[in-house]
Amino acid sequence: MTTAGEQTPHISRRTARLELRNVTKSFGKAEVIRGVDLTVEQGEFCVFVGPSGCGKSTLLRMISGLENVTAGEIRIGGDVVNDVPAAERGLAMVFQSYALYPHMSVRQNLSFGLENLRTPRGQIAETVEEVAAMLQIDMLLDRRPKDLSGGQRQRVAIGRAVVREPRIFLFDEPLSNLDAELRVEMRGEISRLHARLGNTMVYVTHDQVEAMTMADRIVVLRDGQVEQVGAPLELYNSPANLFVAGFIGSPRMNFLTGRVEAGRLRLDNGQMVDVPHGKFSLEDGAAVTLGVRPNHLIPVAETVSGLHATVRGIEQLGGDSYVHAVTAAGEAVSLHRPGQTDLTVGAEVYLEPDPDQLHLFDTATGRALRADPARDSSAEKS
Amino acid sequence: MANVTAFLTRTRGRGRLHWTDWASYAYLALGVFLMFGPVIWLVVSSFKTQAELDRFPPRFLPYAPETVQLDGHAEPLPLFRVTDGPLAGETVAQVRRIGLTSQVVRPEAPGEVVKINRADRVPVERVKPALENYRTLFERFDFMRYFWNSTFITLTATAITLLVNSMAAFALAKYEFRGRGAVVALVIGVLMVPQSVVLVPLFMVTREFGMLDSPWGVIIPGAATPTGVFLLRQYMLTIPDEILDAARMDKASEWKIFWRIVLPLSAPAIAVLAILSIMWRWNDFLWPLIALSRSENYTLQLALNSFQGEMRTEWSSLLAMTVLTLLPVALVFAFLQKYIATGIASTGGK
Numbered sequence: 001m002t003t004a005g006e007q008t009p010h011i012s013r014r015t016a017r018l019e020l021r022n023v024t025k026s027f028g029k030a031e032v033i034r035g036v037d038l039t040v041e042q043g044e045f046c047v048f049v050g051p052s053g054c055g056k057s058t059l060l061r062m063i064s065g066l067e068n069v070t071a072g073e074i075r076i077g078g079d080v081v082n083d084v085p086a087a088e089r090g091l092a093m094v095f096q097s098y099a100l101y102p103h104m105s106v107r108q109n110l111s112f113g114l115e116n117l118r119t120p121r122g123q124i125a126e127t128v129e130e131v132a133a134m135l136q137i138d139m140l141l142d143r144r145p146k147d148l149s150g151g152q153r154q155r156v157a158i159g160r161a162v163v164r165e166p167r168i169f170l171f172d173e174p175l176s177n178l179d180a181e182l183r184v185e186m187r188g189e190i191s192r193l194h195a196r197l198g199n200t201m202v203y204v205t206h207d208q209v210e211a212m213t214m215a216d217r218i219v220v221l222r223d224g225q226v227e228q229v230g231a232p233l234e235l236y237n238s239p240a241n242l243f244v245a246g247f248i249g250s251p252r253m254n255f256l257t258g259r260v261e262a263g264r265l266r267l268d269n270g271q272m273v274d275v276p277h278g279k280f281s282l283e284d285g286a287a288v289t290l291g292v293r294p295n296h297l298i299p300v301a302e303t304v305s306g307l308h309a310t311v312r313g314i315e316q317l318g319g320d321s322y323v324h325a326v327t328a329a330g331e332a333v334s335l336h337r338p339g340q341t342d343l344t345v346g347a348e349v350y351l352e353p354d355p356d357q358l359h360l361f362d363t364a365t366g367r368a369l370r371a372d373p374a375r376d377s378s379a380e381k382s
Numbered sequence: 383m384a385n386v387t388a389f390l391t392r393t394r395g396r397g398r399l400h401w402t403d404w405a406s407y408a409y410l411a412l413g414v415f416l417m418f419g420p421v422i423w424l425v426v427s428s429f430k431t432q433a434e435l436d437r438f439p440p441r442f443l444p445y446a447p448e449t450v451q452l453d454g455h456a457e458p459l460p461l462f463r464v465t466d467g468p469l470a471g472e473t474v475a476q477v478r479r480i481g482l483t484s485q486v487v488r489p490e491a492p493g494e495v496v497k498i499n500r501a502d503r504v505p506v507e508r509v510k511p512a513l514e515n516y517r518t519l520f521e522r523f524d525f526m527r528y529f530w531n532s533t534f535i536t537l538t539a540t541a542i543t544l545l546v547n548s549m550a551a552f553a554l555a556k557y558e559f560r561g562r563g564a565v566v567a568l569v570i571g572v573l574m575v576p577q578s579v580v581l582v583p584l585f586m587v588t589r590e591f592g593m594l595d596s597p598w599g600v601i602i603p604g605a606a607t608p609t610g611v612f613l614l615r616q617y618m619l620t621i622p623d624e625i626l627d628a629a630r631m632d633k634a635s636e637w638k639i640f641w642r643i644v645l646p647l648s649a650p651a652i653a654v655l656a657i658l659s660i661m662w663r664w665n666d667f668l669w670p671l672i673a674l675s676r677s678e679n680y681t682l683q684l685a686l687n688s689f690q691g692e693m694r695t696e697w698s699s700l701l702a703m704t705v706l707t708l709l710p711v712a713l714v715f716a717f718l719q720k721y722i723a724t725g726i727a728s729t730g731g732k
Contacts, residue, residue: 064627086630092631093627093631095627102647112642116634
């Protein structure tokens with residue numbers, strides 16, 4: 001891939017803002033999208049992330065026009081496009097299976113869309129050459145998709161989207177069929193492509209690493225509803241609820257249930273944890289869940305307020321170590337230590353959560369407990 | 383060629399034949415004999431004269447009596463070898479036969495007629511294909527007209543069949559609409575109705591449309607075949623929907639998706655249906671027999687049938703015409719069969 005500064009005379013930059021207003025989708029009685037409100041700003045790289053079956057792909061297909069909208073409004077560049085067919089929306093989509101036309105050469109694959117737009121032949125040839133050079137597939141133009149490797153097919157699929165000069169790019173889990181190494185490489189390429197073209201991009205993935213590394217903004221979806229919208233680190237640092245806290249970050253956040261007792265937290269295993277004052281609004285007797293990330297649990301000498309746990313498994317990666325342990329109450333906790341660890345399976349550890357990095361959630365509703373209720377609700381709704 | 387030889391002489395035993403080699407070659411030889419035997423017999427017989435065909439017991443190769451042109455005789459005379467009597471061992475030409483006596487001449491003395499017993503001579507024969515069987519087809523019968531009728535009906539009907547069936551199959555495979563399941567069930571249901579059941583209603587409908595005794599009366603009624611729709615639909619189901627979605631995103635119209643994406647990807651199934659349709663139409667006999675009445679509209683199959691009279695059957699012409707009728711289908715199959723096995727639809731995805 002060439003650098004962002006180079007000229008691309010035949011690819012114009014068109015981009016648009018995308019707005020979803022209370023969008024819903026039902027298949028028969030099953031409601032798969034339940035009132036999504038979302039605005040993707042012009043030129044933004046927005047990632048939809050969520051577990052499989054959360055409706056993220058359906059939402060993307062509704063934006064593309066391949067799936068119709070049951071209720072609500074989709075606006076692209078300010079115009080309501082609910083009844084505009086996919087072909088007329090000026091979008092381009094990269095599919096999970098690439099969906100290249102198997103009987104056409106790469107060149108024909110790239111030019112098919114332009115032919116349908118009645119672009120003059122000369123211009124098609126120039127645009128195709130330029131995009132192919134940009135994606136480094138110019139030497140593959142006369143091959144058939146079956147003669148390409150997975151990564152090359154992926155590039156062709158992206159190229160097919162780029163030549164169309166779409167207002168918005170839609171990506172439907174484009175990297176899930178690639179091996180780990182290629183995935184990292186293509187992640188970088190798509191990010192550079194975004195930097196270079198500056199189009200609005202909507203990217204669907206179930207992989208939170210992809211979401212964290214590529215997104216300007218992440219939309220976490222569950223059961224057809226938006227759980228939280230925000231910049232990657234915003235989601236990581238202040239998750240709005242238990243689901244987002246557990247979904248973003250790897251290994252996932254540790255959750256320990258307990259009750260508030262005189263401003264402190266009594267965990268179900270009987271141990272007491274000090275909670276910094278002023279950061280959370282706590283009511284005595286409330287059932288809460290303590291969330292702490294694996295790298296914010298520090299093994300310490302036996303202390304009064306520390307957590308007591310038994311090591312069940314250790315993953316030594318050389319540069320990092322992950323320790324999986326079980327508390328006296330049977331709750332699994334994991335622990336991330338930089339470097340290598342000398343802990344062994346069966347060892348007893350005492351853990352101290354970093355008091356500045358604690359998250360507290362209402363066990364019943366799952367919502368984050370914070371001192372400022374206004375901020376709380378805004379993060380929830382967004 | 384070396385590949386073919388290597389393939390045909392492949393054995394399990396190394397160096398010598400394993401008993402399974404004997405068994406498989408014997409089995410295969412039996413298969414070849416059962417399948418090719420009748421065809422070879424047909425082809426060889428088509429080169430036999432009527433007299434040779436009537437002969438019992440039959441002989442495999444076409445023989446014709448050796449003749450000689452002698453002075454003083456207008457027609458060529460058949461040669462005989464004399465087995466008994468004064469001329470024993472000599473070859474003579476027969477002038478005429480009267481009862482049990484045969485009047486012959488020796489080729490050296492064409493004017494001197496000798497009478498010998500009919501039982502004392504055997505005909506001198508040699509292998510000679512009776513090409514006049516084929517010549518007659520073109521001279522006495524209007525073979526080219528029937529050939530053209532058959533070709534026109536076969537090609538037109540196949541083209542219409544492919545177009546109509548693939549369109550129906552596309553709709554049934556790739557569009558969601560109310561009643562789709564019912565339509566598919568109906569198509570499959572029609573598969574189970576034998577043609578003879580619908581023959582009379584079909585005849586009446588064709589008559590009402592005024593298409594009787596015209597090629598269109600043969601072409602149109604059979605254009606949409608449930609087999610074809612079913613075959614193509616099953617194949618089109620294997621084309622991933624994402625490819626169609628991609629084409630929609632590429633601003634292709636639904637017709638363009640059908641024409642540029644679905645049809646090329648269904649090529650193997652379409653080739654199969656083309657072969658089937660050509661064979662059905664070319665070999666079809668019953669419906670053309672009902673729909674066509676004037677002999678200038680006859681297809682080859684009907685023309686063949688007309689050789690078979692109530693009193694007498696012209697086997698020599700019939701067999702020659704049968705061979706010519708078989709040829710086009712055999713050629714079509716030979717050239718198209720390689721497309722049957724080729725599948726390309728599944729290679730565009732992961």
